[in-house]
Structure formats: structure tokens, C-alpha cells
Amino acid sequence: MLDDKQDAMTxxxxxxxxxxxxxxxxxxxxxEILRVMxxxxxxxxxxxxxxxxxxxxxxxxxxxxxxxxxxxxxxVRRYDRAxxxxxxxxxxxxxxxxLPVFGVSQTLLDFPVEEVGEENANAALPLSTYGTxxxxxxxxxxxxxxxxxxxDPDAQEAAWLHFILLHxxxxxxxxxxxxxxxxxxxxxxxxxxxxxxxxGKSSDEIAVILGISAYTVSSYFKTATKKxxxxxxxxxxxxxxxxxxx
Numbered sequence: 434m435l436d437d438k439q440d441a442m443t444x445x446x447x448x449x450x451x452x453x454x455x456x457x458x459x460x461x462x463x464x465e466i467l468r469v470m471x472x473x474x475x476x477x478x479x480x481x482x483x484x485x486x487x488x489x490x491x492x493x494x495x496x497x498x499x500x501x502x503x504x505x506x507x508x509v510r511r512y513d514r515a516x517x518x519x520x521x522x523x524x525x526x527x528x529x530x531x532l533p534v535f536g537v538s539q540t541l542l543d544f545p546v547e548e549v550g551e552e553n554a555n556a557a558l559p560l561s562t563y564g565t566x567x568x569x570x571x572x573x574x575x576x577x578x579x580x581x582x583x584x585d586p587d588a589q590e591a592a593w594l595h596f597i598l599l600h601x602x603x604x605x606x607x608x609x610x611x612x613x614x615x616x617x618x619x620x621x622x623x624x625x626x627x628x629x630x631x632x633g634k635s636s637d638e639i640a641v642i643l644g645i646s647a648y649t650v651s652s653y654f655k656t657a658t659k660k661x662x663x664x665x666x667x668x669x670x671x672x673x674x675x676x677x678x679x
Contacts, residue, residue, distance in 0.1 A: 448593040451476055455600045466605050467501060473601065474503075477594055479563070479581035484605065486671070487528070487566065487574035488519035497664055500575065501605065523564050527576060533565040533595055535585040561585060565595060567602045573671060577602065619678060623657040626650055628679040631670045 454460075455469055474482045483502035485495070495518040496509055504512075518524065526534050562580045569575065577598055586594060619627075622643070629639045636654070640647040654666050661676075663669035673679045 445593075447476060448590075448597070452593075452597050452600065455597055455604070460604050461608060463501070463605075463608050466601065466608060467503075469601060470501065471503060473594075473597060474579055474581070477579065477586070477590070478583040479579035481581065482577075482579045484602070485518070485576050487524065487576055494518075497668065500609070523562070523578070524576060527564055527566040531566075533563060533591060535561065535563055535591075563591075563594065565598065567599065569606045569675070573675065575602065619657055619660055619673070620653075623653045623660070624673070624679055626653040627657055627670055627673045630654070630666060631674065631679055 451473060454472065460466060460469055470482055474480065481503055483504055484500045485502075486498040486500060488498055494513050494516075496513040498518065499509065502509070512518070523534065561583055562578055563586075564576065564578045567575050567577060579594075585591075622645075625643060626639055629642060634642065636647045636650045640650045643650070654669070657673070658664075658666060658669040661669045661672045663672055670679070
């Protein structure tokens, strides 16, 4: 009984030290955040982690939504090809609750072993997965998962983990925002096209609304995407919204 109490006190001290490391003012760059995230995963007994933007629908590739992870690159590519991220049960569960979710990784992530290979699946997501969702200051939701060969944490450990990840996620958001200023100022037409696209209009519909050709609309999207350093139209819309451009 005494040993259990001493172990609990030691764990509390370790978690407090970890929180101080997360709140260190020097943790501002993505590199530093990645380093601290590795330490968080290790000290809580997890092997792998990932942070990804929550998909809006079923047409979003996993790699395009991925923000931070230590997954093997080959695993990311294979998981991306499988196309199961947007329809996974983990994503559905996290959309319905503000509480963290714990469970067997293949059940939660619907991990396609036949697509990624059994060796890769077991290496990256062996047994237990912790999943939670955080919302950035501009309203975009992110899925955060850690996976490893360990039992589900007790209530106290889970509370520490969630609190530490919340602080780390805030640092990550600040890092993304500081590096997202457009390299060039968006034109009025580019902003109009992004605004109408965010409202759900297609390129053809935007062309009719603005009185220009669909080809011209596509051209505006292309230049806006480049200026926002985005990989596609949807990411450009998300970044423009976060920068309060639309």
C-alpha cells in the first residue's frame, strides 16, 4: 500500500515536470513541439502519436489533414490510400463527445490491416489508443491520438494527460498561426472565390455569381492556394478562415 502511494507521488512529480516542459516559453516552433510531444508519449507509455485536422466529409485524404506525427512515412502513405480516416469510428465518436476516448486501436481507427500490412499496423498502433479532440481558437477541430502497448490509464493519469496535451495543442496552434501569414496579399477576387467556396458553391456556380468564366475561377483558386501555402482548395479555405480573410 505504501509502495503504491509512493509510486503515485512519483508519477505526480513526473507529470508536473512534464507540464513545466510543455509550458516552457522556448517551446514555440514545430520542431520543439514535436520534441516535447515525443517526451509526452514516452512518459505516458505510448509509442506513437498523431495530430490531424478533423475531416469535413469523406473526400479528404489523411495525409492532407495530418499536422504532426511520428508515424512511419510508409504507414501514412498506405493509410492514406485506404481512405478510411473520414469514416473511422474514432472520428465519429470524438465528434459526439468532449471527453477523451480509450480503446483498442484497430476498433477505434478501423485500421485496414490488409491495406497497410500487418507488420506496419502492429508497429504503429499496437494495442491501446487514446483519442481526444481539441478546437482551435478559430473553430477548427483537431483529432489527437496516442497509441501503444499499455493498459488504459486511470482517472488521475488520464486527467494529467489531457491537461498536458491541451497546453501542448495551444502551443501548436500558435506555431501554425505564426507561420501562416500569406506570402502575398490576396486579391479581392481571390477572397470572393474563397468566400463563396466556403459557403458550399461550386466553381461553375461561383462563375455565374461573379460573372466570370469557370476557368478564371479555377485560376483564382490556384493563385490563392499558392499564396496561402496550401496544398488544395479546402486547405486554402481553412487557412483563409483562420486568418480571418473570409
